[in-house]
Amino acid sequence: MKVVIVGAGSVGCSIARELLAHGHEILLIDPKPEVIGRSGLRGARWLVGDACEITTLKEAKLDEADVVVSATGDDKVNLVVSLLAKTEFGVGRTVGRVNNPKNDWMFDDSWGVDVAVNTPRLMTALVEEAVEIGDLVRLLTLQTGVASLVEFTVPGDSYIIGSTVGTIEWPQDATLVAILRDEAPIAPSSDDVIEGGDELFFVSTIAAEDSLRALLSPSKAALRED
Structure with a gap:
């Protein structure tokens, strides 16, 4: 499976590490070139650029991706990337990270998000009962x-x-x-x-x-x- 992950912070790299271990093809997009060296990831491909730009996503060949994961710490970026992935490149499945629970209502199919992951809410839901x-x-x-x-x-x-x-x-x-x-x-x-x-x-x-x-x-x- 070809997976594009936008955002190479701790969340994005953790997702990439797990998917690589299961044999998936991973491309990470991040505007900061220094994250490549400190990520410790082996086997992943990298693209340095702004994922909110169509040219960057074209270079990433997003139309060939099975899944796009927007895992940055900025909800605005995650929404824009999900929308572009779905509407401009026809990606079959998009996953968007929700950083601020107040923005949770925007992460739906109207913004091209198939699956919204609100980490605090997910963890709370898992354990509260x-x-x-x-x-x-x-x-x-x-x-x-x-x-x-x-x-x-x-x-x-x-x-x-x-x-x-x-x-x-x-x-x-x-x-x-x-x-x-x-x-x-x-x-x-x-x-x-x-x-x-x-x-x-x-x-x-x-x-x-x-x-x-x-x-x-x-x-x-x-x-x-x-």
């Missing part, structure tokens, strides 16, 4: 049961509060992929400090879930073993 504070909750099973997306809401008395992400020895097969704080998603770095009420999202192997549970909620893990 399932989350038990202080316990690990499996949200999704991935790759036919090999891995999972799990969530942990940090209770106010957790011992990890005040610790930085980089100082916590996470299980080998569990990766912290996002922190949801005050309804805003944070791409975690080693210097981010854990706060009470944070919602931590991990991609983990099924086998590593127990180790992750024991790390985050040792008392409850002990009760399960008893």
Whole structure:
């Protein structure tokens, strides 16, 4: 599948990395040439330019793309790219990132958006009916049961509060992929400090879930073993 991703920030590069791992053909468009070197992506093609310009999209051969993902941090850019992709190039499927929830109503087929992704709202919807504070909750099973997306809401008395992400020895097969704080998603770095009420999202192997549970909620893990 040929996928064009507009915006090579943390979101765009994360999407590209996953799609490359699954064998898809990826082209990233970004106006900043320096993002190429720091992305760490291997196997992706790049185009430096303004994706809101028809000439850039023609150079990208957008008419040959199966999917266009508008993943920039600017809702105006994501809307314009989606509209051009759909109306000028006939792209079959467009995905638009919504940065400001107040703009959510514009991301529909009238602007050429087939799928709108509002990250804070998506994460909230995934967990609001399932989350038990202080316990690990499996949200999704991935790759036919090999891995999972799990969530942990940090209770106010957790011992990890005040610790930085980089100082916590996470299980080998569990990766912290996002922190949801005050309804805003944070791409975690080693210097981010854990706060009470944070919602931590991990991609983990099924086998590593127990180790992750024991790390985050040792008392409850002990009760399960008893």
